[in-house]
Amino acid sequence: MSLTVGVPKGALYDEAAARLRAAGIDAPEDPGRRLTCTTADGTRLLFLRPTDVPAYVEFGAADCGIVGADVLWESERNVSELADLGFGACRLVVAARRVDRYHEGAPFPTFLRVASKFTKSAEAYFAERDIPVQIVKLHGSVELSPLVGLADLIVDLVATGNTLREHDLVVVDEIARSTARFVVNPVRFRSAYGAIVDLLGRLDPGAAS
Ligand code: PRP
Numbered sequence: 001m002s003l004t005v006g007v008p009k010g011a012l013y014d015e016a017a018a019r020l021r022a023a024g025i026d027a028p029e030d031p032g033r034r035l036t037c038t039t040a041d042g043t044r045l046l047f048l049r050p051t052d053v054p055a056y057v058e059f060g061a062a063d064c065g066i067v068g069a070d071v072l073w074e075s076e077r078n079v080s081e082l083a084d085l086g087f088g089a090c091r092l093v094v095a096a097r098r099v100d101r102y103h104e105g106a107p108f109p110t111f112l113r114v115a116s117k118f119t120k121s122a123e124a125y126f127a128e129r130d131i132p133v134q135i136v137k138l139h140g141s142v143e144l145s146p147l148v149g150l151a152d153l154i155v156d157l158v159a160t161g162n163t164l165r166e167h168d169l170v171v172v173d174e175i176a177r178s179t180a181r182f183v184v185n186p187v188r189f190r191s192a193y194g195a196i197v198d199l200l201g202r203l204d205p206g207a208a209s
Contacts, residue, residue, distance in 0.1 A: 001195040002042035006057055006065030007031075008050035011159070012180050015087040016066045020045070023202035054079050054183065063188040064196055066203075070157060070178040074120050079183040082196075083204050088180040090159040092121060094172040097146050103170045108152065115142055115151035122155035125175050143167045 007016050009031065017027035026039045031047040038044050046062050053067040054077035065079075068088055072081065094114075096102045108131065115136045116122040126133045136151060143163050145151040153172065158164060164171070182203060184196055 001192055002044065003063045003192065003195050003199060004044040004046060004061070005199075006046050006048050006053040006062035006067070008053055008065075008067055008071075009047050010050055011090075012050065012066065012068060012088045013047075016180065019066075019085065019087070019203050023199065051075070057183055057185050060185050060188060062185070063192055064182065064184040064199070066180055067183055068178050069176075069181050070118065070121075072181060072183070073176070073178075074118055078186065080186045080189060081181050081183050082189075082200055083182040085180040085182055085204055086206075088178070090157045090178050092118060092155065092175040092178060093158050094125065094153055094155055094175065095143075095146075095158070095164055095169045096153050096172050098168050098170045100146075100152070102153070102172045112153065113151045114153045114155060115145035116155035117142060118155050118157075121175060125155065125173075143169060 007027065020027040025041060025043045027045055028037065034047060036044060036046050046056060048056060050068060050071050053065040054071065054075040056062040057065045057079045058077040066085065070092055100106060102108065112131065112133045113136060114122050114133045115138050117138055119135050119137050122135050138145060142154045142156045146154055146169065147167060155175065182200055189196055
């Protein structure tokens with residue numbers, strides 16, 4: 001049975017495609033502007049924005065997919081996480097301007113504004129600590145916001161740390177660690193059990209041993 005797999009474009013793409021190729025599925029080096037392709041073994045790949053992978057899987061447009069845990073934390077979608085694929089490691093952190101010295105324990109202002117793409121995670125973090133905040137949802141280039149007075153703090157992903165360093169921002173606290181996950185549509189997992197387990201075993205040989 002041929003599967004349809006949601007593949008994230010962006011930071012996870014190269015490693016996800018390499019894993020697929022190692023699993024015998026000839027994913028392209030670069031999907032370019034292609035939206036989908038069918039590989040020689042009949043597997044259909046959907047090239048998706050990372051945040052859209054859970055929706056494609058929940059509604060069965062894809063049987064399964066590869067997606068960062070950070071996307072799953074923010075997603076309300078009903079998908080089953082079958083495995084941690086281990087690559088694409090990054091950290092979700094609270095960060096601020098170095099000059100504000102929050103990383104050295106300087107008190108937060110009374111009215112704290114936090115900018116993030118990860119509003120659910122950010123809200124949970126500050127609520128757990130009983131710190132009242134105003135959360136501002138952004139969709140990218142979050143590191144700009146504390147530099148121009150939009151926010152006191154940001155909640156964002158850090159991989160190499162280069163973006164923070166280049167903007168003289170520092171980590172105030174780590175919220176969570178993320179890696180790429182293999183997710184499935186729960187109904188498809190039953191109806192295509194053999195094909196999905198076989199694919200997972202090839203994508204993540206460690207999981208099968
Ligand atoms: C992510 C994240 C940081 C950056 C961190 O952004 O939001 O901005 O990568 O990576 P680094 O620690 O290796 O510098 P992304 O590239 O997804 O783009 P965006 O700013 O448009 O969200």
